[in-house]
Amino acid sequence: MRAWLLLLAAVPLAAQDTQTPAPAGQDANASPTVAQTEKLLTGSVDVGYRWFSGAGGSLDTYRSVVDFGSGVRLLGLDLSLESAAKKYFDRINVRGAGWGGDPYNTAHVDAVRHDWYNFTFDYRNIAYFNFMPSFADPTIGNGIFLNQQAFDTHRRMMDFELDLRPGKWLVPYLAYSHDSGHGTGITDFVSGVNSYGVADKPRDATENYRGGVRVELNKFHVTLEQGGTTFKDDQQVFTSTQNFGNNTTPFLGQQLFLSDLNQAYGIRGDSIYSKVLLTANPTPWLDVFGEFLYSRPTTTVNYSQLNGGQFLDLTTLLLYTSELDVANAAAKQPHTTGMAGFEIRPMKRLRVIESVMTDRLHNASSASLNQQVLAPAAAALLTDFAERLVLNYNREQVDVLYDLNSRITLRGGYRYEWGDGLTQGALLSGLPSETGQLKRNVGLAGVSYRASQKLSFSVDFEGAGGDRGYFRTSLQNYEKARIQARYQLRQSLQLGARFTVLNNENPDPTVNYNFLSRDNSVSLAWNPNNGKWVTLTGEYTRATLRSDISYIVPQDFTSAQSSYRDNVHEASTLVDLLIPGFGAKGPKLGVGGSLVRTSGSRPTDYYQPTMRLTTPAYKRMSWYGEWRYYGYAEPFYLYEGFRAHLLTLGVRVGL
Amino acid sequence: MCHEDIFKAFQKNPHAVVEKEKRWRNETHACESCHGAGSKHVESTSAADIRNPAKLPAGEADHNCLSCHLNQPTHVGRIQSGHAKDQVSCVSCHAMHKSAEELVPRRRAVINAKCANCHLSEWASFQKPYKHKLPEGAMSCVDCHNPHGSALPHSIRTVSANEPGCLNCHGDKRGPFVFEHAPVRLEGCTTCHEPHGSANPRMLTRHEVRFVCLECHANTPAMAATSRTLGGVPPAFHDLRAPQFQNCNVCHVKVHGSNVNQELLR
Numbered sequence: 001m002r003a004w005l006l007l008l009a010a011v012p013l014a015a016q017d018t019q020t021p022a023p024a025g026q027d028a029n030a031s032p033t034v035a036q037t038e039k040l041l042t043g044s045v046d047v048g049y050r051w052f053s054g055a056g057g058s059l060d061t062y063r064s065v066v067d068f069g070s071g072v073r074l075l076g077l078d079l080s081l082e083s084a085a086k087k088y089f090d091r092i093n094v095r096g097a098g099w100g101g102d103p104y105n106t107a108h109v110d111a112v113r114h115d116w117y118n119f120t121f122d123y124r125n126i127a128y129f130n131f132m133p134s135f136a137d138p139t140i141g142n143g144i145f146l147n148q149q150a151f152d153t154h155r156r157m158m159d160f161e162l163d164l165r166p167g168k169w170l171v172p173y174l175a176y177s178h179d180s181g182h183g184t185g186i187t188d189f190v191s192g193v194n195s196y197g198v199a200d201k202p203r204d205a206t207e208n209y210r211g212g213v214r215v216e217l218n219k220f221h222v223t224l225e226q227g228g229t230t231f232k233d234d235q236q237v238f239t240s241t242q243n244f245g246n247n248t249t250p251f252l253g254q255q256l257f258l259s260d261l262n263q264a265y266g267i268r269g270d271s272i273y274s275k276v277l278l279t280a281n282p283t284p285w286l287d288v289f290g291e292f293l294y295s296r297p298t299t300t301v302n303y304s305q306l307n308g309g310q311f312l313d314l315t316t317l318l319l320y321t322s323e324l325d326v327a328n329a330a331a332k333q334p335h336t337t338g339m340a341g342f343e344i345r346p347m348k349r350l351r352v353i354e355s356v357m358t359d360r361l362h363n364a365s366s367a368s369l370n371q372q373v374l375a376p377a378a379a380a381l382l383t384d385f386a387e388r389l390v391l392n393y394n395r396e397q398v399d400v401l402y403d404l405n406s407r408i409t410l411r412g413g414y415r416y417e418w419g420d421g422l423t424q425g426a427l428l429s430g431l432p433s434e435t436g437q438l439k440r441n442v443g444l445a446g447v448s449y450r451a452s453q454k455l456s457f458s459v460d461f462e463g464a465g466g467d468r469g470y471f472r473t474s475l476q477n478y479e480k481a482r483i484q485a486r487y488q489l490r491q492s493l494q495l496g497a498r499f500t501v502l503n504n505e506n507p508d509p510t511v512n513y514n515f516l517s518r519d520n521s522v523s524l525a526w527n528p529n530n531g532k533w534v535t536l537t538g539e540y541t542r543a544t545l546r547s548d549i550s551y552i553v554p555q556d557f558t559s560a561q562s563s564y565r566d567n568v569h570e571a572s573t574l575v576d577l578l579i580p581g582f583g584a585k586g587p588k589l590g591v592g593g594s595l596v597r598t599s600g601s602r603p604t605d606y607y608q609p610t611m612r613l614t615t616p617a618y619k620r621m622s623w624y625g626e627w628r629y630y631g632y633a634e635p636f637y638l639y640e641g642f643r644a645h646l647l648t649l650g651v652r653v654g655l
Numbered sequence: 656m657c658h659e660d661i662f663k664a665f666q667k668n669p670h671a672v673v674e675k676e677k678r679w680r681n682e683t684h685a686c687e688s689c690h691g692a693g694s695k696h697v698e699s700t701s702a703a704d705i706r707n708p709a710k711l712p713a714g715e716a717d718h719n720c721l722s723c724h725l726n727q728p729t730h731v732g733r734i735q736s737g738h739a740k741d742q743v744s745c746v747s748c749h750a751m752h753k754s755a756e757e758l759v760p761r762r763r764a765v766i767n768a769k770c771a772n773c774h775l776s777e778w779a780s781f782q783k784p785y786k787h788k789l790p791e792g793a794m795s796c797v798d799c800h801n802p803h804g805s806a807l808p809h810s811i812r813t814v815s816a817n818e819p820g821c822l823n824c825h826g827d828k829r830g831p832f833v834f835e836h837a838p839v840r841l842e843g844c845t846t847c848h849e850p851h852g853s854a855n856p857r858m859l860t861r862h863e864v865r866f867v868c869l870e871c872h873a874n875t876p877a878m879a880a881t882s883r884t885l886g887g888v889p890p891a892f893h894d895l896r897a898p899q900f901q902n903c904n905v906c907h908v909k910v911h912g913s914n915v916n917q918e919l920l921r
Contacts, residue, residue, distance in 0.1 A: 095762070149908075167672070180826075195906045208815065279725055291806060329833040337816070337817040365834070423837035423885060424917065436841075458742060551873035602863075
C-alpha cells in the first residue's frame with residue numbers, strides 16, 4: 001500500500017519532469033515554458049522529526065487518547081498539478097498526512113478532466129488502542145487493574161469513485177469501498193456463573209461495489225444506483241493458560257477454571273442494494289423530490305467452540321470439564337425506505353414544504369446450536385432458535401416559511417412520527433416477544449433575522465407531546481430550542497454565540513425520567529489588517545447535563561434512581577503573530593491550545609497547550625517547530641492520568 | 656474593469672465554464688447567471704441595481720443556486736435539512752467566486768473549521784479525550800453528516816442505500832445479526848454513544864456502563880405494560896454490588912448484536 005501511495009505521490013513529479021527545460025544560456029525567467037512549469041505544480045511537503053517525552057502516569061491511557069510516538073514523519077503532503085495540455089487530465093491533487101508511524105495515516109488523490117471524468121481516491125488507516133481498566137475491570141474492587149475489554153486494532157478504509165462525463169446530462173459512475181479491521185485484544189469468555197478474560201483476534205472486512213447513472217436535465221433529475229457488499233468476520237478467541245475467572249468463589253466445593261479455549265467465528269455476509277433518487281421542478285413554483293432505498297443484507301454463521309477446564313451447567317447444576325459447541329445460523333434483513341415530498345411557492349414570500357417518509361426493517365433469523373459436553377460424556381443438546389426484529393417507522397412533516405420582509409423569515413411546522421417495533425422478549429419475562437410503539441406529535445417554529453450582513457440571529461424551537469416511545473430514555477415530552485447569533489463588530493472582528501437547550505421528560509411513575517442539557521458557546525475571531533501581523537481565534541463553551549431516571553436494582557428488584565451530572569467548561573484559542581523586527585516575511589509564533597474541565601459524575605481534566613514557531617529559511621522553504629503538552633486527569637480513576645510532551649521539528653518545502 | 660480581483664479568482668472556479676460554454680445559456684456573461692441582468696448596474700455602478708445572492712433571504716438565494724443545481728443527487732432532500740430550515744443558504748458555506756477548494760472544500764481541516772464556525776458546542780465536544788479523530792485531521796464532519804440533508808435525523812449520511820453512515824467505518828457492527836440488540840436498529844448508535852466526544856473511554860452517554868444499560872433494562876413485565884417501553888429486566892443473580900456485574904459488557908461482549916447467543920454473551 002505504501003509503495004503504491006509513493007508511486008501516486010510521484011505522479012506530479014514525473015509529470016513535472018516531462019516539461020521542456022529552458023535551453024542552456026537562455027534566461028530562465030524569459031522562457032514561457034519554465035514560467036508555466038512553475039505555475040503548474042504547486043503545493044508543499046512537510047517532513048519532520050517528532051520527539052515524544054514518554055508518558056508520566058499511564059502509558060495505556062496516553063496510547064488510548066493520543067498515541068503519537070517518536071520518529072521521522074511525513075507530516076503533510078499537499079500537491080496540485082495543473083496540466084498545460086489538458087490532454088489526459090486538467091488537474092491532479094495529491095494529499096497525505098501522518099506517514100511514518102503515526103496512528104492516523106491518510107492519503108487522497110483526485111484527478112479531473114473536464115467533461116471526461118472525475119476520479120477520487122481516499123485512504124485512511126486509523127489505529128484504535130483502548131485499554132481502560134475503568135471501563136471493564138471486574139477485579140477493580142480488589143485493587144487489581146486488569147482490563148477485560150481492551151483492543152489494539154487498526155481500521156483501514158479505501159474509497160475509489162469514478163464519474164464519467166461529469167457535467168453532461170448523462171453521468172455514469174462506478175465506485176468501490178473497502179473497510180477492514182484487524183488487531184489483537186482482550187475479551188471475555190462466559191460459561192455458567194464465571195467469565196474469563198482471554199485473548200481476542202478480531203479480523204473483519206467489508207467490500208462495497210456500486211455503479212449507477214445520473215440523468216441531469218434542466219427540470220428533472222434521476223439517479224439510479226445498484227450496489228452490493230460482501231462481508232467476512234473471522235474473529236478468534238483463545239487461551240491455553242489456566243484462568244480462574246472473575247468469580248473465584250468455589251461452587252459445590254469445586255474451583256471453576258478455564259484451561260484452554262478456542263472460539264472461531266466464521267461469519268460471511270452479503271447484500272444487494274438499490275437506490276433511486278428523483279428531483280424535479282416541473283413549474284417555477286413547484287419542486288418535487290423522492291427517494292427509494294432498498295437493501296437486503298444477509299449473514300451466514302459457522303461457529304465452533306472447544307473449551308476445557310472446570311465448568312458449571314446452570315440448568316442441571318452439574319460440573320463438567322470439556323465442551324464442544326457448534327452453531328449454524330443465518331439472518332436476513334430486508335430494509336425498505338421511501339420518501340417523497342414537494343415544495344410549493346404559491347407566493348414569492350411563501351414556501352410550503354411537505355414530506356412523507358416510511359422506513360421498514362424486518363430482521364428474520366434462525367440458528368441451530370449443538371452443545372455437546374464431552375467429559376463427562378453426555379447427550380448433545382440441540383437447540384433451535386427463530387428470531388425476529390421488526391421496525392416500522394413513519395414520518396409526515398409540513399413546514400411553512402414566510403419571508404416577512406427581506407430581513408425576517410418566519411417558520412412554523414408540524415411533524416408526526418409513528419411506528420412500531422418488535423423484538424425478543426426479556427428472558428425472565430417468559431414472553432416470546434416485546435412490542436413497542438412510537439407516537440410523537442412535534443410542533444416546529446423558528447425565526448431568522450438578518451439585520452444586515454454584519455448581524456444575524458436565528459431562533460429555532462421544537463416541542464413534542466409524545467405519548468409512546470420505544471425506550472424509557474427516548475424523546476417523549478420534550479422541548480428543544482436554539483438561539484444563534486453572529487455579529488461582525490468591525491471588519492476585523494467577528495463575534496458569535498450559540499445557546500441550545502433540550503428538556504425531555506417521561507412522567508410515567510415507573511420511569512420518572514428527567515433530562516436537561518444546555519450548551520452555551522461564544523466565539524471570537526480577530527484579524528486586523530487581514531491577519532497580516534496578528535490573528536486571534538477563540539471560543540468558550542459551558543455545557544451542563546442533568547439526567548435522573550428510576551431503575552430496578554437487579555438483585556432485589558427495588559427501585560432506585562440513576563443520576564448523571566456533567567458540567568463542562570471548554571475553551572480553545574490560537575494566537576498567530578508575526579514576530580516584530582523581521583518584516584512581513586519574518587518568523588511567526590503561534591500560541592494556544594484547548595482545555596476541558598468537567599465535574600459531575602465523571603470529572604475529567606484534559607489540557608492541550610501548544611506553541612509553534614515558523615521561520616523562513618530560503619525562498620519557499622521554512623523551518624518550524626511545535627511543542628504540545630497533554631495533561632489528562634480523572635479524579636475518580638487517578639491511575640488513568642498521564643502527562644506528555646511532544647516536540648516536532650521539521651521543514652516545509654513549498655513548490 | 657471594476658471587479659478585476661473577482662474576475663481573476665473566478666477563472667479558477669468551476670463556475671467559469673458558464674462563461675465559456677454555450678449549454679449553460681450565459682456564454683460570455685456568466686455573472687448574470689447568478690446576479691441577474693447587469694446593464695443597469697453597469698451604467699449606475701450602484702450596488703442597489705444588481706442582485707447580490709449574499710444579501711437575499713436564504714430561500715431566494717438557494718433558489719438561485721438550485722435553478723442549476725437542484726438536479727443533482729446531493730440536493731435530494733436538501734429542503735428537509737436543518738440548514739434549510741435555519742435559513743443557512745448555499746453561499747454561507749460555498750465561496751462562489753474563488754478557487755475550486757474554496758467553492759467546495761475538500762481538505763478535512765478546512766471542512767471542520769467551516770462547520771465549527773457555527774457549530775461551536777459540537778466542536779467543543781471534540782476537545783474531550785475520547786472522540787472521533789477530527790482535530791487530528793483523520794476525519795471530517797462530512798464523513799458522518801451530509802450538510803445538504805438526509806433521510807436520517809441530524810443529516811446523518813447513509814451508506815449501502817439506507818444504512819446509517821456509522822457503518823461505513825464500523826462494518827463489523829452492520830449485521831444483520833441472528834440475535835439483534837433492538838436499540839441499534841430502532842434508535843441508532845446514539846442511544847448509547849456520544850459520537851462527538853465523551854469522557855467515557857467508549858464514548859458512552861453515561862459515566863459507567865451499568866447505568867447506560869439499566870436506564871432501559873429496568874422493566875418488569877408489569878412495568879412494561881404501563882410504561883409501554885421495551886427493555887426487560889436482567890436476571891436477579893446480577894448483584895450490582897459485585898464489581899463483576901458493574902460493567903455489563905464484561906459478559907455481554909457482543910452488545911451490538913450476536914450471531915451465536917441470545918443473551919449476547921458470545
